[in-house]
Amino acid sequence: MTSHTISILVENHSGALSRIAGLFSSRGYNITSLNVAETEDPSVSRMTLVAEGDEDILEQIVKQLNRLIDVIKVYEFSNGSSVNRELVLLRIYFSKSNRLELVTLINMYNGKIVSANTSTIIVEISGTSSELNDFIALVRPFGIKEVVRSGKLAIAQVKSKH
Amino acid sequence: MKKTGAQIVVDALIQEKVDILFGYPGGVVIPIFDVLYDAKKIKVILTRHEQGAAHAADGYARATGKVGVCLATSGPGATNLVTGIATAYLDSIPMVAITGQVSSPMLGTDAFQEADMVGISRPVTKHNFLVDSIETLPIIMKQAFHIARTGRPGPVLVDIPADISKGSMEGYEYPKSVSIRSYKPNVVGHIKQIEKASEAIGKAERPLIYAGGGVIISGAHKELREFAEKCSIPVTTTLMGLGGFPGTHDLFLGMPGMHGTRTANYSLQNTDLIISVGARFDDRVTGNVETFAPKAKIIHMDIDPAAISKIIKVDIPVVGDAKNILAQLNKIIKPGDYSSWLEQVMQWKKEYPLSYALSKDEIAPQAVIERLFEKSNGNAVITTEVGQNQMWTAHYYKFDKPRTLLSSGGLGTMGYGMPAAMGAALALNKPVIDIAGDGSIQMNIQELATISLNRIPVKVVILNNGYLGMVRQWQELFFDKRYSSTCLMADAECAGCEDITKCKRKYMPDFVKLAGSYNIPAFRAEHPDEVDEVLEKGLNSDGPAIMEFIVAREENVFPMVPAGQPIDNILEEK
Numbered sequence: 001m002t003s004h005t006i007s008i009l010v011e012n013h014s015g016a017l018s019r020i021a022g023l024f025s026s027r028g029y030n031i032t033s034l035n036v037a038e039t040e041d042p043s044v045s046r047m048t049l050v051a052e053g054d055e056d057i058l059e060q061i062v063k064q065l066n067r068l069i070d071v072i073k074v075y076e077f078s079n080g081s082s083v084n085r086e087l088v089l090l091r092i093y094f095s096k097s098n099r100l101e102l103v104t105l106i107n108m109y110n111g112k113i114v115s116a117n118t119s120t121i122i123v124e125i126s127g128t129s130s131e132l133n134d135f136i137a138l139v140r141p142f143g144i145k146e147v148v149r150s151g152k153l154a155i156a157q158v159k160s161k162h
Numbered sequence: 163m164k165k166t167g168a169q170i171v172v173d174a175l176i177q178e179k180v181d182i183l184f185g186y187p188g189g190v191v192i193p194i195f196d197v198l199y200d201a202k203k204i205k206v207i208l209t210r211h212e213q214g215a216a217h218a219a220d221g222y223a224r225a226t227g228k229v230g231v232c233l234a235t236s237g238p239g240a241t242n243l244v245t246g247i248a249t250a251y252l253d254s255i256p257m258v259a260i261t262g263q264v265s266s267p268m269l270g271t272d273a274f275q276e277a278d279m280v281g282i283s284r285p286v287t288k289h290n291f292l293v294d295s296i297e298t299l300p301i302i303m304k305q306a307f308h309i310a311r312t313g314r315p316g317p318v319l320v321d322i323p324a325d326i327s328k329g330s331m332e333g334y335e336y337p338k339s340v341s342i343r344s345y346k347p348n349v350v351g352h353i354k355q356i357e358k359a360s361e362a363i364g365k366a367e368r369p370l371i372y373a374g375g376g377v378i379i380s381g382a383h384k385e386l387r388e389f390a391e392k393c394s395i396p397v398t399t400t401l402m403g404l405g406g407f408p409g410t411h412d413l414f415l416g417m418p419g420m421h422g423t424r425t426a427n428y429s430l431q432n433t434d435l436i437i438s439v440g441a442r443f444d445d446r447v448t449g450n451v452e453t454f455a456p457k458a459k460i461i462h463m464d465i466d467p468a469a470i471s472k473i474i475k476v477d478i479p480v481v482g483d484a485k486n487i488l489a490q491l492n493k494i495i496k497p498g499d500y501s502s503w504l505e506q507v508m509q510w511k512k513e514y515p516l517s518y519a520l521s522k523d524e525i526a527p528q529a530v531i532e533r534l535f536e537k538s539n540g541n542a543v544i545t546t547e548v549g550q551n552q553m554w555t556a557h558y559y560k561f562d563k564p565r566t567l568l569s570s571g572g573l574g575t576m577g578y579g580m581p582a583a584m585g586a587a588l589a590l591n592k593p594v595i596d597i598a599g600d601g602s603i604q605m606n607i608q609e610l611a612t613i614s615l616n617r618i619p620v621k622v623v624i625l626n627n628g629y630l631g632m633v634r635q636w637q638e639l640f641f642d643k644r645y646s647s648t649c650l651m652a653d654a655e656c657a658g659c660e661d662i663t664k665c666k667r668k669y670m671p672d673f674v675k676l677a678g679s680y681n682i683p684a685f686r687a688e689h690p691d692e693v694d695e696v697l698e699k700g701l702n703s704d705g706p707a708i709m710e711f712i713v714a715r716e717e718n719v720f721p722m723v724p725a726g727q728p729i730d731n732i733l734e735e736k
Contacts, residue, residue, distance in 0.1 A: 010344075011344065014294075015280060015284075015290075015292070018281070018284065019284060022284055022285060026285060059471075060468070060471075060472055063467055063468035063470075063472075064468050066467065066468070067466065067467070067468045068344075069288070069289040069309060069342065069344060069345050070344060071344055072343060072344040073344075
């Protein structure tokens with residue numbers, strides 16, 4: 001089982017999302033994360049989708065995606081072919097004694113404290129999915145109340161000019 | 163020009179040259195039917211059930227290659243179309259299904275006769291639309307027909323809320339052309355791939371053509387025949403491909419797969435090159451995929467890139483229209499010498515013809531179809547239902563021309579044949595024969611009224627064995643002969659099929675009497691001697707007719723490969 005990142009340009013109108021989701025669900029293929037937003041052209045949306053599963057089934061799904069009338073283009077990003085980012089918002093418990101340690105960790109990961117009260121803070125961090133995983137593991141001992149992740153965003157890597 | 167939504171819909175149909183529409187009215191589509199009332203260019207056939215309308219539109223489409231159109235109201239009217247839409251989807255049949263929908267402001271409120279048709283039909287349509295404003299209605303209608311008929315054809319559903327059909331717009335004009343940025347089907351086969359295919363064919367020793375419904379859809383039958391004859395390569399066609407290559411041709415081996423001929427299956431298992439044209443390696447063809455065609459490289463020509471390597475890994479894909487690809491291939495092909503392979507194949511063909519036992523007392527269903535083939539000079543357009551009747555038709559009627567066998571292959575829809583025959587007979591303006599079983603004919607029997615009142619020349623052959631025969635056959639072969647819920651004569655007192663020779667129960671309904679109540683001539687044969695006479699009476703009578711044949715009750719369809727087995731693991735009559 002490997003993780004696949006698929007980026008889909010699709011007509012920005014109702015129904016497109018369910019057509020795409022339907023292709024995955026009808027094959028018992030679970031979507032790990034999904035992101036949808038308008039592109040530079042407001043009539044087009046981009047979906048960035050991460051799914052795990054069998055290579056052959058995925059190849060089939062990509063073909064079927066291309067067959068959907070609403071789908072304009074499908075990109076499959078393999079390792080290194082894209083720049084990937086994910087955003088996470090965390091609500092973390094803290095106390096007077098460990099506050100400094102927590103802030104140090106947040107700074108190490110270029111995080112931002114968005115909001116705080118006397119016992120919890122909300123932290124915003126962006127990075128690659130594995131950086132976020134690391135950060136979450138590091139702050140887990142403080143006590144995490146809530147994790148909200150955006151799911152992966154991906155953009156094709158700039159081609160190097162030799 | 164100012165037009166209402168309903169007028170736009172009907173004008174679109176006229177612009178798309180729709181001459182026959184199959185429909186059933188209801189609350190939210192009254193405005194559309196009201197406009198149709200004056201539309202002299204469109205003949206509206208009122209069916210007795212929406213499923214009948216969908217199958218009739220499908221039969222119209224299969225017989226002509228044109229887009230079939232059906233129209234139903236919201237909610238139950240629309241959901242009743244779904245089986246017909248799915249039937250068309252699985253066999254890539256061009257169809258536009260128009261459904262009424264509750265008014266836009268009521269959407270999603272569980273309004274009276276509301277069903278989310280775009281949601282329900284999504285997995286069984288090529289595309290669908292919920293019309294969101296009257297301004298988009300003209301382009302949506304144009305796109306619906308375009309999508310339905312181009313590329314790999316399929317059904318398109320247009321769901322129109324009542325406020326949009328009742329509303330009106332200024333400046334209406336039906337679009338002259340259509341361009342969808344995300345939909346550009348690839349028709350022309352890539353020459354590099356065709357050259358690769360040609361080279362592989364030249365090098366092969368035991369090539370085999372495996373052709374499917376795509377040949378018929380693209381009208382590639384002439385090119386296919388030219389290719390096969392030029393190269394002397396034997397041909398097997400799927401159920402959907404029957405008629406795409408002449409059934410009486412020397413190079414024709416019959417159907418492959420579960421009920422395929424030994425010759426076709428042995429050829430698949432021994433070929434070193436499958437040349438697949440518009441076929442999709444359905445599980446009814448491949449049997450166990452692991453053991454399918456173990457020695458073969460595969461060339462796969464298909465208009466749908468998603469069909470390639472879906473089931474079987476393909477060596478040389480050629481994406482495009484079958485007619486275009488074969489025409490290009492015919493120009494460059496340099497065939498090898500396949501004579502010893504052809505000799506082997508012909509030896510199988512001689513050794514293993516299709517056969518059945520004739521009895522003096524009971525009518526063999528296969529014999530009815532053989533006689534029908536002779537009496538109709540092999541020229542009839544035939545629809546089938548699904549089950550044994552369908553397989554016997556595929557075996558014993560030799561289809562020489564495309565679009566002469568109309569049958570639900572992919573979905574396997576019982577109840578398809580009679581309404582489809584209705585649509586085909588209207589489209590062709592000539593008699594069409596539905597070969598049915600006693601079970602499947604009852605699934606849309608209500609259409610006898612449509613047929614009778616509109617004088618549609620549908621000839622129904624009922625092979626009556628009193629069973630849901632194909633399921634009974636599986637029960638006999640694989641379930642210890644436990645005929646659970648397959649006897650259509652069983653009544654409340656029946657304790658099961660112990661000895662059917664002693665069963666004195668009567669069939670219900672009496673099809674001859676039933677036909678009488680619809681004012682349709684009907685004839686019954688109970689003995690082999692009566693078969694010819696009944697066929698003659700039915701075929702020669704004016705307009706519709708029913709020919710019922712009381713056939714051997716436990717006759718089986720052979721050859722048969724049990725589901726999921728290698729296709730050379732063939733069961734025959736004991």
